[in-house]
Amino acid sequence: MQIYSTLSREKRQFVPRDQGKVALYVCGPTVYDDPHLGHARSTIVFDAIRRYLIYRGFDVTYVSNFTDVDDRIINRAQQEGIEPAAVAERYIESWIGYMDRLGVMPPDIAPRATAHIPQMIDLIEKLIEAGKAYEANGDVYFSIASFDSYGALSGRKIDELEAGARVEPGEHKHDPLDFALWKASKPGEPSWDSPWGPGRPGWHIECSAMSEEYLGEGFDIHGGGHDLIFPHHENERAQSEALGGEFAQIWMHNGLVNLEGEKMSKSTGQFVSLAEILERNDPQIVRLMSLQSHYRRPVDFGPSEIDQARAALERIQEFDRRARQYVSGSEPGDAGEAIEAHRQGFIDAMDDDFNTPEAIAEIFELVRAGNNAIDSGRPVAEVGAYMREVEELCEVLGLDARQGAEAPTGAADALVDLVISVRDEARQKKDWDLADRLRDALADLGVVVEDSSGGAVWHWRSPGSRT
RNA sequence: GGCGGCGUAGCCGAGUGGUUCAGGCAGGGGUCUGCAAAACCUCAUACGGCGGUUCGAUUCCGCCCGCCGCCUCCA
Numbered sequence: 001m002q003i004y005s006t007l008s009r010e011k012r013q014f015v016p017r018d019q020g021k022v023a024l025y026v027c028g029p030t031v032y033d034d035p036h037l038g039h040a041r042s043t044i045v046f047d048a049i050r051r052y053l054i055y056r057g058f059d060v061t062y063v064s065n066f067t068d069v070d071d072r073i074i075n076r077a078q079q080e081g082i083e084p085a086a087v088a089e090r091y092i093e094s095w096i097g098y099m100d101r102l103g104v105m106p107p108d109i110a111p112r113a114t115a116h117i118p119q120m121i122d123l124i125e126k127l128i129e130a131g132k133a134y135e136a137n138g139d140v141y142f143s144i145a146s147f148d149s150y151g152a153l154s155g156r157k158i159d160e161l162e163a164g165a166r167v168e169p170g171e172h173k174h175d176p177l178d179f180a181l182w183k184a185s186k187p188g189e190p191s192w193d194s195p196w197g198p199g200r201p202g203w204h205i206e207c208s209a210m211s212e213e214y215l216g217e218g219f220d221i222h223g224g225g226h227d228l229i230f231p232h233h234e235n236e237r238a239q240s241e242a243l244g245g246e247f248a249q250i251w252m253h254n255g256l257v258n259l260e261g262e263k264m265s266k267s268t269g270q271f272v273s274l275a276e277i278l279e280r281n282d283p284q285i286v287r288l289m290s291l292q293s294h295y296r297r298p299v300d301f302g303p304s305e306i307d308q309a310r311a312a313l314e315r316i317q318e319f320d321r322r323a324r325q326y327v328s329g330s331e332p333g334d335a336g337e338a339i340e341a342h343r344q345g346f347i348d349a350m351d352d353d354f355n356t357p358e359a360i361a362e363i364f365e366l367v368r369a370g371n372n373a374i375d376s377g378r379p380v381a382e383v384g385a386y387m388r389e390v391e392e393l394c395e396v397l398g399l400d401a402r403q404g405a406e407a408p409t410g411a412a413d414a415l416v417d418l419v420i421s422v423r424d425e426a427r428q429k430k431d432w433d434l435a436d437r438l439r440d441a442l443a444d445l446g447v448v449v450e451d452s453s454g455g456a457v458w459h460w461r462s463p464g465s466r467t
Numbered sequence: 468g469g470c471g472g473c474g475u476a477g478c479c480g481a482g483u484g485g486u487u488c489a490g491g492c493a494g495g496g497g498u499c500u501g502c503a504a505a506a507c508c509u510c511a512u513a514c515g516g517c518g519g520u521u522c523g524a525u526u527c528c529g530c531c532c533g534c535c536g537c538c539u540c541c542a
Contacts, residue, residue, distance in 0.1 A: 009471090026542090027542070028542085029541095029542070030540090030541080035542085036542090037542095038541085038542050039542050040542085041542075042542035043542075045542095046542095070540090071540080072540075072541095154470080154471090154537075154538085155470055155471065155537095156469085156470070156537090156538070157469080157470085160468095160469050160470080160538080161469095161538070163468090163469085163538095164468095164469090164538060164539095165538095166539085203540085223542095224542065225541075225542030226472095226536070226537080226542080227536080227537075227540095227541055227542070228541075228542070229471095229537070230537060230538065231538090231539085231540095232540095232541090253542095254542070255472090255536090256535095256536070256541095256542075257542085258535080258536095261534075261535070262535085263535080263536065263541095264542095265540090265541060266540085266541060267539095267540060267541065268541095288491095289479095292479075292480070292481095292490090292491070293479080293480060293481085294480085294481075296472090297472090297473080297480090298472085298473080298535070298536075299479090299480095300479085304478070304479080304492090305478090305479065305492095307492075307493095308478075308479055308491070308492040308493085309479090309491085309492090310492095311491075311492055311493090312479095312490090312491045312492070315491080315492095318505065318506085319506090321505095322505075322506075349481090355481070355482095357480060357481050357482095357489090357490075357491095358481055358482080358489075358490080360481095360490070360491080361480095361481070361489055361490035361491080362489095362490085363490090364489095364490055364491065365489090365490075368506095368507085371505090371506055371507065372506085372507065374506075374507095375499090375506060375507055376507090427501085430501070432501055432502070435501090435502090436501095436502070436503080439502095439503075439504095448504075448505090449503090449504080450503090450504050450505055451500075451501095451502090451503080451504075451505095452500090452504095452505080452506095453499095453500090457505095
């Protein structure tokens with residue numbers, strides 16, 4: 001398996017620290033607002049990677065944090081006149097709910113920054129003792145001059161950074177590029193006791209402390225959005241490696257989500273909330289969109305992309321629906337050579353830096369072959385094998401081939417069944433006028449009717465679908 | 468300005484030094500069907516521009532043009 005690492009800027013053979021195990025840390029959100037599409041893509045991408053590693057037999061430990069102490073949280077709390085902790089709590093709940101809807105597996109560990117202050121203080125003290133950090137007026141700064149390879153991850157040269165760096169009023173840095181490990185808290189801000197007086201942690205230190213706490217030194221993969229490379233991950237790396245230990249072996253960064261070609265970002269107001277999208281669309285559309293381009297490329301999530309992804313998703317689900325009916329509960333047979341070949345294609349694609357677009361193409365090849373098998377009346381066991389393979393590979397990516405649109409209520413299902421049976425009778429009497437009126441009426445109610453040689457089948461139209 | 472990336476048929480989007488291909492969406496033509504839908508088959512002068520390397524480049528190199536990201540908080 002090859003994985004591209006931001007640090008080495010090339011694909012490298014993946015060799016886990018502990019054989020058969022993968023320790024993965026993915027930067028989670030700062031919980032001051034609801035998630036947008038960018039958060040969705042990042043989380044889905046790493047969820048798919050995690051699922052694939054599990055599929056390949058690795059014992060994966062997945063850690064993803066919540067940053068629950070931060071300026072923006074404090075600002076929001078002040079605006080609303082409530083405690084910062086309440087703000088964080090609200091948006092952690094919100095995040096968990098959205099990620100569940102997206103089918104993202106909950107992290108094995110989802111540590112909160114505020115629950116790890118002692119570990120951070122401990123790490124900061126060690127950095128100070130080692131001469132890598134210094135205290136100034138209740139703040140503690142990391143001295144970037146003390147870390148030789150500072151800038152290596154983001155490809156920055158220190159003197160170039162130096163040129164644009166500024167020191168905010170009230171800061172007491174020796175060097176403009178030094179960054180805060182610990183900030184003396186101002187009145188009204190959350191604060192914790194520390195050897196340097198009451199304060200709160202800097203942004204970057206939490207990930208260093210928590211990844212070490214749960215994954216130890218030299219863990220396998222550290223992931224996050226491309227926009228975290230600098231300064232966040234550069235600084236994390238400096239803090240964690242300055243004492244001589246190893247940090248992440250591989251740095252993975254997902255490309256950002258664009259809106260009409262421009263980066264989606266909270267600060268510019270240029271973003272689409274996840275809520276807005278999920279109001280009208282199956283969460284799986286978001287997942288398929290996220291995975292139909294390579295994770296390192298930027299993507300545009302516009303209305304046209306959503307429609308295209310919806311149609312693609314429906315193609316998979318439609319196949320599963322027909323296959324399920326064709327097989328009607330029988331056990332799938334052995335996978336034939338064709339199926340093996342596509343499975344191997346899927347694995348080869350994913351082994352090559354998680355090439356999900358190519359992996360998904362293999363699924364579509366299976367769908368076509370499976371549809372062919374149905375059309376040509378192949379044995380149930382064979383169709384079943386295609387169906388099972390499609391379902392299994394979809395699941396590796398976190399997609400559910402089986403989950404077509406759901407009925408609003410069970411009673412509605414029964415009513416539709418009734419109308420369909422009446423319509424079948426009309427069709428047998430060749431009363432095409434009545435049959436067509438019933439089909440149109442059902443269509444208005446969101447029911448798609450498809451006649452076949454074995455009688456009519458129907459399903460609920462998926463949300464947002466035009467047909 | 469510095470660093471990085473991208474530019475593939477109508478759209479989205481993989482990939483490769485040459486021989487059959489990505490895949491999806493949309494569109495044309497068929498098959499099937501009472502009609503429709505679904506499904507299957509089939510169709511389009513695709514690789515930003517200019518040079519270079521090569522027997523041969525979309526794929527390697529150089530230059531140019533265009534777009535985007537990071538350099539401040541950000542998945």
